[in-house]
Amino acid sequence: MVESWATLGVDLHLEPAAARGLRRGLTDALRDAVRTGRLAPGTRLPSSRALAADLGIARNTVAEAFADLVAEGWLTARQGSGTRVAELATMPPRGGGATFRHRPPERPAYDLIPGTPDLAAFPRTEWLKAARRALTTAPYHALGYGDPRGRPELRTALAGYLARVRGVRTDPEQVLITSGFAHALRVVGTLLRARGVRTVAVESYGLDTYRGLLQQSALATPALPYDELGTDTRALTGTGAGAVLLTPAHQFPMGTPLHPDRRAAVIDWARRTGGLVLEDDYDGEFRYDRQPVGALQGFDPDRVIYFGTASKSLAPGLRLGWMVLPAALAEEAAAAKGGADTAGALEQLTLAEFITSGAYDRHVRSSRLRYRRRRDALAAAVGARAPEVTVTGIAAGLHAVLRLPPGMEQSVVQAAAWQGLALNGLAFHRHPEAVAEPLDALVVGYATPPDSAWAGALDALCRVLP
Template structure:
């Protein structure tokens, strides 16, 4: 039986579904027309076909259609006049739907000094465009199709060389998996570890709650690892009964401390002895201002350390480019997890970054960004650091149109309070987001805030 009638405008009448549910022919037609009129698919005044025409379209007896029309006219859904045919009746307007609940508007800030956000004006638009053109010109035909979920080999090869040269990572391109940003890579890795039996991941006592949430959503619970001025206290790992630990060794976020060499070694020793894994988030590893660069922890034991990096700070988070350098045993399950998640990351962005690295443009961009942020950091450091408590300062700042964050916002909810190594209350101030033209105003507003009494 047909489920639609061929008159203009087209109208879907699902009679077959109703018939399958045991509804009779006439009742099925009445229900379908009533639903179309009530739902707006048949607006008031719409002229319906004659009972003969509709019967022919639907393969029904004419009497069945005529009786359905008569019943709906009696109910007030249709109007029938001699010589004018049958139309959908005019009806009183329905009561307007309940308005959705009013949500408080997001706060509007004149200046944004929140952390973890780069200066988007630094993105090398011309260099990126040129690299994209060169990459597309050189790309093989199959590059734009479905490919290896680990990512394009051009970028994996370029990254293997770059990471070895700049960060001391010991890796070959076969053990690199490209992801749509670091956050996705972390979530996929947590899912792989959970499928392999991992139940708990240790995380630094202060860090990004969304990352902890991504781990928990994948299965493992998170347990906090205390930290002090030398970074995460990795000597405490044996007492946490964790299957892996997530660290930011180059630049602990948000306190800024690098992980002490003895604690780097302690983390790797723990992983070997406990048959566990270290996940190294190389947060801001390319940006350093007041100390010699530290090589990647991954170099101490590539079979026990996963190295994670991203182009979100050096280029832009909108590119969604991140990477994981993996122990060999994790490459295949990670590739499978990536394939299930979204198939593959964007190919054009991968090819462009590979070209930018190969041409030396990425090195130039990192140096440019490092100098830019060094200057901003020095200007921020000159602001007198004084004022009331962190929570009160954040609230006062919001009233002045200044977006700030307190250190307490990054505290793991399970971290014990009052320990001897507990960081003092503080503000976490980012200096990447404001445009160059507004940065001076942002600092002036911050200085005025701190001077309030």
């Protein structure tokens, strides 16, 4: 008997849009059928042979469409079980509508959100040794409420370290210890408002959390343009800004250093207008293929407020950050912070000992090697398995930007979530007022997974790339 659509198993009504090409049209039609609930979770689909005969198209076209949707997480394919709709949809509450609502796993299997180091690699043994030495030698009054600027031992250690490693020009009296970057930014927001500043310019790409903190201080946050040379600081003229927040050593998230001409332009602007540059040096110690880019603060310590933390180099749970302030602002910033120290004295003493003993340098160097190996593995895997994707912003830092073909960002981010992979698209970091042409890309943090999970995370990432 000649086989036909009537004898080949499960009926499936699809209307691929021919104008989009057979494979793309079929893929879109199947995806829409799952998204709208016409194909319920667990539904077994016809074989590629059966569906091809039913639609009058090549079997390879159907097989390729199935493979695309398996990679995106809409379908599953197992030997002996056929191709089925993935168990990813839940019916809405009764009376809540007739469509399905897709949701990713409650807890991602792999975390590639940038901003956190490999916490499994925290140097516990060396940290305990430093804590023991610090506590043994600390004077009893170190356990009191303390100087609101922070422990002098830590301020002294940081002044020396930052001068040696980042080219920062300061002394301990200008260092203010905070409980992280967000806390520091709140302090500076209070200081700026008290000085009459009403506008702080920010970069076109960054963290909305930090824009929000400035806005909580009633500060406007207009976006500066971004291009292949980085943030265009020449555009500060005419913004009315009294300060600008930048990530000059390694722009977050684009991953490029601020061009020397742009660095000179922002210092010139600050000198001409009396403005302040807020320099977020969030991962300045991690560079791989180039010489380190020194801190902008070294060009003009009187016009730059320098921010750093232990969050990327050690762990955010330590809640330790610092500011290096212009001498004229040190007392004002301490007053804006409040009348008591906000970071634990023992943690401060331990970090001071960790730095002065050389343990911090050793840890940063070993971390740099480990993260470089991960970065190299990421670039090699993407190049081999997703040649249409370009890996950028990898000369330094703890994340990479994966440039996607136009129009692909949202679907890839969704596919990643359904595969249990947490990551951000570039749009997540885009300022709502940015004027540059939007780019489709992923921002992939490669530091967070422990070594035991890195291979699995990288494989999961490559499965969802186009």
